[in-house]
Amino acid sequence: MAQPDTWSEIAKVCIAAQTGTEVEFQAITETVDIDIGDKDFDVINTLSGGRLVKFTPQEPTSITLEAYPVDAGTVGFTTASTGTGFFDLISTVDTSQPLVYSADRTRVKYRMAIMWTDASVTAAGQVVSPTNFALRVVAADAYFTSVKPSFTDGLLKFTVTAKVPAFDKSGNANVKVESVGGAATATLTALASYTSTVKW
Numbered sequence: 001m002a003q004p005d006t007w008s009e010i011a012k013v014c015i016a017a018q019t020g021t022e023v024e025f026q027a028i029t030e031t032v033d034i035d036i037g038d039k040d041f042d043v044i045n046t047l048s049g050g051r052l053v054k055f056t057p058q059e060p061t062s063i064t065l066e067a068y069p070v071d072a073g074t075v076g077f078t079t080a081s082t083g084t085g086f087f088d089l090i091s092t093v094d095t096s097q098p099l100v101y102s103a104d105r106t107r108v109k110y111r112m113a114i115m116w117t118d119a120s121v122t123a124a125g126q127v128v129s130p131t132n133f134a135l136r137v138v139a140a141d142a143y144f145t146s147v148k149p150s151f152t153d154g155l156l157k158f159t160v161t162a163k164v165p166a167f168d169k170s171g172n173a174n175v176k177v178e179s180v181g182g183a184a185t186a187t188l189t190a191l192a193s194y195t196s197t198v199k200w
Contacts, residue, residue, distance in 0.1 A: 003133055003181065003182055004118055004133060007116035007135060010026075010116075011026060011032060011114055011115065011116050011124075012024070012026055012113075012114065012115045012116075012117070012121065012122075012123060012124035013025045013026045013029050013032060013065065013112075013113075013114050013124060014112070014113050014123055014124040014125055015083065015089070015110055015111070015112050016110065016111045016113075016125075016193075016194045017077060017078050017093075017108055017109070017110055017194075018108070018109050018110075018111075018194055018195055018196055019078070019193075019194070019195055019196075020077065020078035020079065020194070021078065021079055021080065021081060022081075022113075022123055022124075022125050022191075023074060023077060023080050023081060023082065023083045024081065024082050024083060024122070024123055024124075025065065025067065025083040027082065028067045028068050028069050028083065028084070029065050029066070029067040030066045030067060030068065030157075031065070031066040032063065032064070032065055032114055033063070033064040034061070034062075034063050034114065034137055035061060035062045035063070035064075036061050036175065036177075037058045037059035037060050037061045037062075037165075037166050037175075038058065038059045039055075039058045039059075040055075040056050040059070041053050041054060041055045041056055042054045042056060057166075058166040058167075059166075060163045060164060060165050060166065061139055061163070061164050061166065061174075061175050062161055062162065062163045062164075063112055063114070063137075063139060063142070063161070063162050063164075064159060064160065064161045064162075065158075065159070065160045065161075066157060066158070066159055066160075067086070067157070067158050067160060068155070068156065068157055068158070069083075069084055069085040069086060069158055070084070070085075070156075071084040071085035071099060072085045072087045072088075072099045072100075072101055073085040073086065073087045073088030073089075073093070073094060073099050073101055074088060075094070075095065075096065075097065075099065076093065076094075076095040076096075077089075077093045078093060085099070086144075086147045086158055086160045087099075087101040087147055088101060089108075089110065089144040089147065089160070089162075090106075090144050090145075090146075090147050091103065091104050091106055092104055092106045107143055108143075109140075109141045109142065109143065109196075110142050110143070110144060110162060111138065111139065111140040111141070111142065111191075111194040111199065111200070112138070112139045112142055112162055113125050113136060113137070113138045113139075113191060114136065114137045115128075115134055115135065115136040115137075116134065116135045116136075117132060117133065117134035117135070117136075118132055118133050118134070119132035119133075119134060124136065124191075125190060125191035126190055126191075127187060127188065127189055127190040128180055128187065128188035129187055130180075130183060130184055130185050130186055130187055131182055131183070131184060132180065132182065132188075133179075133180065133181060133182050134179060134180050134188050135177075135178075135179040136177070136178050136179070136188065137175075137176075137177050138175070138176050138177075138178070138191065138199075138200055139162070139164045139174060139175045140164070140174050140175075140194065140199035140200060141164055141165075141168055141174045141199065142162040142163060142164035142174070143162065143163060143164070144160065144161070144162045145161055145162065145163050146159070146160065146161040147159075147160050148160075172199075174199070176200065
């Protein structure tokens with residue numbers, strides 16, 4: 001199988017709460033923007049005219065979706081399979097109609113996975129078998145920080161943002177990028193169920 005020239009048009013997008021199922025959002029999502037946190041540094045000027053590099057901690061990664069839901073959220077998000085809205089990502093999950101999301105202090109960790117592939121898979125977290133091509137970005141222990149509806153052009157669009165620090169408190173990575181390039185024996189493994197101790 002030939003390597004694609006580009007990744008275009010189609011991607012898989014899934015979101016999982018800790019101990020919850022993978023919920024697919026590509027059916028209502030138009031764009032995905034992934035801003036991997038900068039690994040920046042400051043420069044100290046010395047009296048000799050030289051420069052010293054002072055590394056700064058890596059910035060958080062943010063992932064922003066532009067989407068077109070018609071529901072406020074997803075019924076019973078933690079057990080759902082297809083996402084239909086976003087307000088449950090920043091408040092307490094509702095498990096029945098009518099869906100009601102009041103402002104509260106709930107903050108839940110989520111894992112997001114975005115994958116481009118030529119394989120016939122239905123979810124971003126699924127295995128990609130040998131001879132196929134795929135590129136996947138995974139961010140675990142993320143918090144959704146923004147759900148912004150807009151109707152300025154006569155079509156209701158939501159801009160939804162999740163942020164995640166580069167590392168957890170133990171120094172383990174919260175973000176990974178992986179790919180498989182059509183090798184005869186290489187497999188992009190499936191993501192494990194997301195829990196408080198298992199990220200991927």
